[in-house]
Structure formats: structure tokens, C-alpha cells
Amino acid sequence: MTRLWPQSVLEKMAQLHDMTFDPADRPLEPTEIAQAMRDFDILCPTITDRITAGMFSVDGLRVRMIANFGAGHEHIDLEAAKAAGVTVTNTPDVLTQSTAELGILLMLMAARRAGEGERQLRARGWPGWHPTHMMGRSLHGAHLGLIGYGRIAQATARMASDLWDMKISYHSRRPVPDGSDPLHATYVESLPMLLRSVDVLSLQCPGGPATHHLLNAEMIALLKRDAILINTARGSVVDEAALADALGEGRLAGAGLDVYEREPAVHPGLRALDNVVLLPHLGSATIETRTAMGLRALANIDAFVSGREPADRVA
Structure with a gap:
């Protein structure tokens, strides 16, 4: 062992x-x-x-x-x-349920700026309540896109639909058979088309050479400026340097990450940003x-x- x-x-x-x-x-x-x-x-x-x-x-x-x-x-x-x-x-x-739960946690933390708020409070930097302080966004009715649609992705989609009535779309190598998806999620054959349309993108695909840096600078640039990226799959799927640049330059609203390309190392550009939630690979924990x-x-x-x-x- x-x-x-x-x-x-x-x-x-x-x-x-x-x-x-x-x-x-x-x-x-x-x-x-x-x-x-x-x-x-x-x-x-x-x-x-x-x-x-x-x-x-x-x-x-x-x-x-x-x-x-x-x-x-x-x-x-x-x-x-x-x-x-x-x-x-x-x-x-x-591990399907626990990993899906963590994906939902990251969505909510990133959307509501929870990590940023806790850091501000712990650092004694909270100025007190006021109407425009640290406003996030609601997930209710938002469009969730998933890359991969296996067990964990489907569990994540079900929770997101039940909690926030999110619209569900996915991209994978092939669509699930007709009648086998109780959520009736929309299959999107083109990855760029999916990226352009979603409010939240959740990565649920396997790692390995076929998906290495699938989310590179070119793909990340297709996401909306107010979109959120969630990764509970494998760190190698995302070009972390490109993600850090997009987040730092305001070309992407936020991210929630539980996995990293060179664990336990995390790209220093990500560590320096407030608009990314970083968890230490807790998906099944x-x-x-x-x-x-x-x-x-x-x-x-x-x-x-x-x-x-x-x-x-x-x-």
C-alpha cells in the first residue's frame, strides 16, 4: 500500500x-x-x-x-x-456523490465570492456592511455547461438543476442515448459553441494526453467575461498560466479549483488572485x-x- x-x-x-x-x-x-x-x-x-x-x-x-x-x-x-x-x-x-457535492460547493463559493470574503474578514479588512460590498451573482436559472457527462457530471447536473433550476448543456465524445438522461440535458457537439454560451463551466472529463490543456488560452478566451470555471476533474485539463492571465485581466469572472496540474504545487499566478477558490483536492474527502x-x-x-x-x- x-x-x-x-x-x-x-x-x-x-x-x-x-x-x-x-x-x-x-x-x-x-x-x-x-x-x-x-x-x-x-x-x-x-x-x-x-x-x-x-x-x-x-x-x-x-x-x-x-x-x-x-x-x-x-x-x-x-x-x-x-x-x-x-x-x-x-x-x-x-465517489460520485461526494465529488459532485464539492463541485457544487465551488460553484457557490466562486459565484458568491465566499473565499474572498472570508479572507477579508480574517485579515481584519472588512469595512462593515454596505449595499455594494462584495456583490457576487446568483446561480438561479444560470446556464451550466459540462465537459464530460459521466456519473459525476450527471450527479453535478442533477444537483444544480434541483438547487437552482439551472439550464444544463454538455459536450462529450458522444451524447448519452435517447431516453437515458432524466435531466434531458442538451448535447453540444462543438466545444467552442458550448464555451460561448455558458455561465458556469464544470470540467468532468478524464485526464491524460487526449485532454491535456483542453482548456488552453484560445478556449478560455471563448468564455463570457462573467463566466465561472470549475475543475474537479484533473488539473492537466487546464492551462493554469492561461487561466491565471484571464482571471487577473478580468476576462473571466471567477474559478473554483480542486485539482492542479503539478500537485501539490499550484501556479503562483492563481495563488495571488482573489477571484479563484483553491481547495486541496478534496473531491472524495x-x-x-x-x-x-x-x-x-x-x-x-x-x-x-x-x-x-x-x-x-x-x-
């Missing part, structure tokens, strides 16, 4: 398996991960652990399963895993969700060692 999981999961894991972990809960170096793949039958990484093709080609490879703690798996070279005969699983579904993620990974492990097909196999 490359990192510590919730205590209740660790206790259950210890009852069933001979496990090894670092009590200091520090990120492992690539050489340590490669060595673990020589020493252990099963590796349990997280999104911060890059499992590269070269790690599958080391002499004395022992690992037969990678049980990832998380839904995303772009940090694991799945083709190399398949070629090496290594089973890879993830933990989908169980509830006791209930992180426990469920661990139990889901454990169920995949138990299926594998029992000779059954893991429910969440991705390679």
Missing part, C-alpha cells in the same frame, strides 16, 4: 492479507514503487503514484494485480499492464467515501485472490 487508507479499512485488510505500508504516509519515489512491484503480489497505489511502462518491464516482476484507490487510472500504463499480464482495478461509483473506496478496492482484491473476476477491472 503506497499510502495509508482509512483505519477501519486497514484493520479489515490486516485480517485478510499480509500487508505492508509506510506509517509515515509519505509519497513513494518511483524507484520505491518499482521495487514494490518486484517484492509484492498486489500493489495498491493512488492517483499520485505514476505506474509507468518501464515499471512493468523490470527484472523479477512479481506483482500480479494493481488495486487502485480511486476511480481515475490515467496514472497507470494500462497497455503495459495488459502486456505484462497484470490485472488493474479501480473504485468507481462510490469524506469519511464515508474514502472508506467506501477502500472497501471497494478490498473487494476487488478478494475476488482476484479467490480466482474470480474483479468487478472493477480496467485492464
Whole structure:
């Protein structure tokens, strides 16, 4: 186990398996991960652990399963895993609700300037109530656009619709089948067309080469000046320097970010701005969700060692 999981999961894991972990809960170096793949039958990484093709080609490879703690798996070279005969699983579904909740939180904080207001108050800079002080904007009836329309995006759209009666549009590789979307969201085939029309843009697409800097300077420039950008997907989807420029120059009203391209580093231009809410990758960070993620990974492990097909196999 490359990192510590919730205590209740660790206790259950210890009852069933001979496990090894670092009590200091520090990120492992690539050489340590490669060595673990020589020493252990099963590796349990997280999104911060890059499992590269070269790690599958080391002499004395022992690992037969990678049980990832998380839904995303772009940090694991799945083709190399398949070629090496290594089973890879993830933990989908169980983090949908909590990540969608955080996206809604970021929307509201950015729209109502909540982070900026709290910083002002804590710094003893609040001048007292007056009619034009720190006015934000209402989300009621606003147009929400989503890039990607999987489980988390649909949960986010449902909450936004229920809370604020938002109009919902989305762009993805393909539209959801007719009749399968209870929200009847509008599919927009053209990404630029979506960007030009929305009041709030929420990123819900996977990371990886296909979406790297999908929101670059050119795309960000298509958003309305009073639009808000939300990212709970992957930091690599956004060109952070271009985003900081747009926010700093007033070409974009605000942003709410939970993920970053080079975590735990955050672009210094973003740190300096008041009109961006910055959270430390808290999307799935509830006791209930992180426990469920661990139990889901454990169920995949138990299926594998029992000779059954893991429910969440991705390679």
C-alpha cells in the first residue's frame, strides 16, 4: 500500500492479507514503487503514484494485480499492464456523490465570492456592511455547461438543476442515448459553441494526453467575461498560466479549483488572485467515501485472490 487508507479499512485488510505500508504516509519515489512491484503480489497505489511502462518491464516482476484507490487510472500504463499480464482495478461509483457535492460547493463559493470574503474578514479588512460590498451573482436559472457527462457530471447536473433550476448543456465524445438522461440535458457537439454560451463551466472529463490543456488560452478566451470555471476533474485539463492571465485581466469572472496540474504545487499566478477558490483536492474527502473506496478496492482484491473476476477491472 503506497499510502495509508482509512483505519477501519486497514484493520479489515490486516485480517485478510499480509500487508505492508509506510506509517509515515509519505509519497513513494518511483524507484520505491518499482521495487514494490518486484517484492509484492498486489500493489495498491493512488492517483499520485505514476505506474509507468518501464515499471512493468523490470527484472523479477512479481506483482500480479494493481488495486487502485480511486476511480481515475490515467496514472497507470494500462497497455503495459495488459502486456505484462497484470490485472488493474479501480473504485468507481462510490465517489460520485461526494465529488459532485464539492463541485457544487465551488460553484457557490466562486459565484458568491465566499473565499474572498472570508479572507477579508480574517485579515481584519472588512469595512462593515454596505449595499455594494462584495456583490457576487446568483446561480438561479444560470446556464451550466459540462465537459464530460459521466456519473459525476450527471450527479453535478442533477444537483444544480434541483438547487437552482439551472439550464444544463454538455459536450462529450458522444451524447448519452435517447431516453437515458432524466435531466434531458442538451448535447453540444462543438466545444467552442458550448464555451460561448455558458455561465458556469464544470470540467468532468478524464485526464491524460487526449485532454491535456483542453482548456488552453484560445478556449478560455471563448468564455463570457462573467463566466465561472470549475475543475474537479484533473488539473492537466487546464492551462493554469492561461487561466491565471484571464482571471487577473478580468476576462473571466471567477474559478473554483480542486485539482492542479503539478500537485501539490499550484501556479503562483492563481495563488495571488482573489477571484479563484483553491481547495486541496478534496473531491472524495469524506469519511464515508474514502472508506467506501477502500472497501471497494478490498473487494476487488478478494475476488482476484479467490480466482474470480474483479468487478472493477480496467485492464
